[in-house]
Amino acid sequence: MSLTPTQLDEVRRLFADFLKQRGQRQTAERFAILDALYATGDHIDADTLYMRLKEDGVQVSRATVYNTLELLLECDLVVKHQFGKTQAKYERAYAYWQHDHLLCIDCGAIFEFCDPRLQSIQETVAEIYGFEIAQHALNMYGHCRRENCANRPAPTEA
Amino acid sequence: MSLTPTQLDEVRRLFADFLKQRGQRQTAERFAILDALYATGDHIDADTLYMRLKEDGVQVSRATVYNTLELLLECDLVVKHQFGKTQAKYERAYAYWQHDHLLCIDCGAIFEFCDPRLQSIQETVAEIYGFEIAQHALNMYGHCRRENCANRPAPTEA
DNA sequence: ATAACTGCAAAACATTTGCATACAG
DNA sequence: CTGTATGCAAATGTTTTGCAGTTAT
Numbered sequence: 001m002s003l004t005p006t007q008l009d010e011v012r013r014l015f016a017d018f019l020k021q022r023g024q025r026q027t028a029e030r031f032a033i034l035d036a037l038y039a040t041g042d043h044i045d046a047d048t049l050y051m052r053l054k055e056d057g058v059q060v061s062r063a064t065v066y067n068t069l070e071l072l073l074e075c076d077l078v079v080k081h082q083f084g085k086t087q088a089k090y091e092r093a094y095a096y097w098q099h100d101h102l103l104c105i106d107c108g109a110i111f112e113f114c115d116p117r118l119q120s121i122q123e124t125v126a127e128i129y130g131f132e133i134a135q136h137a138l139n140m141y142g143h144c145r146r147e148n149c150a151n152r153p154a155p156t157e158a
Numbered sequence: 159m160s161l162t163p164t165q166l167d168e169v170r171r172l173f174a175d176f177l178k179q180r181g182q183r184q185t186a187e188r189f190a191i192l193d194a195l196y197a198t199g200d201h202i203d204a205d206t207l208y209m210r211l212k213e214d215g216v217q218v219s220r221a222t223v224y225n226t227l228e229l230l231l232e233c234d235l236v237v238k239h240q241f242g243k244t245q246a247k248y249e250r251a252y253a254y255w256q257h258d259h260l261l262c263i264d265c266g267a268i269f270e271f272c273d274p275r276l277q278s279i280q281e282t283v284a285e286i287y288g289f290e291i292a293q294h295a296l297n298m299y300g301h302c303r304r305e306n307c308a309n310r311p312a313p314t315e316a
Numbered sequence: 317a318t319a320a321c322t323g324c325a326a327a328a329c330a331t332t333t334g335c336a337t338a339c340a341g
Numbered sequence: 342c343t344g345t346a347t348g349c350a351a352a353t354g355t356t357t358t359g360c361a362g363t364t365a366t
Contacts, residue, residue: 025340025345047330061348066331082240084295086355087330102287111287115279125271125298129260133300137242138276140283142291183320183365205355219323224356244330245355 003038003095011038011077011094018075032058033068037078043089043110083110083139100137104144106151111144161196161253169196169235169252176233190216191226195236201247201268241268241297258295262302264309269302 003011015034019026036053037044044052050065069090072078081089083103100118102111118138126133143152161169173192177184194211195202202210208223227248230236239247241261258276260269276296284291301310 023341023345027340027346029347045330059348062330063332063349064347067346080242082242082244084238084240086240086244086246088244102283102289102291104289105292113283113286115282117275117279121273121275121296122298124273125260126300128271129269130303131260131262131298131300132303133260133298134263135300136296136298138279138294138296140280140289140291140294142284142289142293145288145290181320185321185365187322203355217323220355221324221357222322225321 002041007095008035008038011092014094015072015075015077019071024071029058029060029064030068030071032060033065034072034077037069037072037090038092038094040092043081043083043091045087045089047087049090081137081139084141100139102140102142104146104149105141106143107146107149109144109146109149160199165253166193166196169250172252173230173233173235177229182229187216187218187222188226188229190218191223192230192235195227195230195248196250196252198250201239201241201249203245203247205245207248239295239297242299258297260298260300262304262307263299264301265304265307267302267304267307 012031012034015031016026019030032053033049036049036056036058040049040052046065046069047062049069050060050062053060053065069078069080072090073080077092077094079091079093081091081101083089083101097114099112099114102113103109118136122133122136125131143149170189170192173189174184177188190211191207194207194214194216198207198210204223204227205220207227208218208220211218211223227236227238230248231238235250235252237249237251239249239259241247241259255272257270257272260271261267276294280291280294283289301307
């Protein structure tokens with residue numbers, strides 16, 4: 001799930017090019033945030049990312065974290081998710097297949113899956129409604145069957 | 159898109175039964191909120207619902223709106239959506255087919271669709287991950303082609 | 317009666333903004 | 342140098358909470 005050092009360099013280069021092309025500055029903070037996000041294999045919210053940077057001794061402000069995440073979204077190096085909560089989660093997007101999410105209501109575990117039929121659905125919907133579809137988000141919510149699942153409800157006798 | 163008076167009575171009865179069964183009180187406020195939500199064919203956020211009630215001369219507090227929406231979610235008379243924003247939207251759920259959403263990035267218009275292939279995907283995912291899936295949310299984001307679409311981006315010459 | 321509910325206002329969160337200072341280009 | 346970016350703290354927007362007073366049962 002981790003990227004190779006070469007891939008990480010490529011990601012930094014893509015971000016650098018994006019900033020240059022837009023006449024925006026390449027600051028240490030921006031690259032630190034990019035690195036921290038890519039170091040996380042998981043889905044992470046802005047505040048946790050902010051605190052993780054702080055723990056690692058990288059001094060950045062929350063405002064810069066939000067600002068930079070916005071830039072990373074614009075250059076498609078990061079995707080943002082709204083998993084039914086008000087707080088958004090972010091996930092790295094480079095060298096990562098397009099996928100959807102399966103979430104456990106009880107323990108919060110997140111799994112990823114990919115089903116080609118979704119592409120067909122997207123095409124059908126685009127056709128019917130005359131839309132040009134840019135992206136989609138499919139989230140499935142349920143109960144995982146892991147032994148150690150927290151908040152697991154008592155099994156309903158069936 | 160509007161429910162018949164008979165259906166609305168049925169909805170109120172379902173809510174009444176739910177409250178009774180849980181030993182919770184049937185207050186005028188709760189039914190006013192239920193009615194206001196069902197009077198809206200659209201997707202509505204908690205604050206707009208609160209203000210709409212106020213306009214109609216129904217005095218309720220924001221806290222009661224949120225509290226009641228929570229109850230309505232629990233008895234499946236309402237569903238909650240997180241359309242990529244921090245603010246949640248609510249939609250009536252009774253006598254309404256299970257459907258998914260197509261949103262215009264430019265003007266915010268919301269369309270609904272239903273595709274049977276999603277059911278197959280859900281079954282496949284449940285099987286593969288050993289999940290018992292309770293619900294899903296599929297949102298597609300794109301550009302509608304309506305003449306009067308606000309914020310429509312300039313057509314890219316192709 | 318009494319336990320539950322309401323309204324209010326304060327608190328808690330998540331995110332955005334304004335502005336003085338710092339710094340990349 | 343110059344205009345962007347940063348950090349901070351205040352502001353905004355959304356949702357939750359605590360509590361005194363109210364009300365359905």
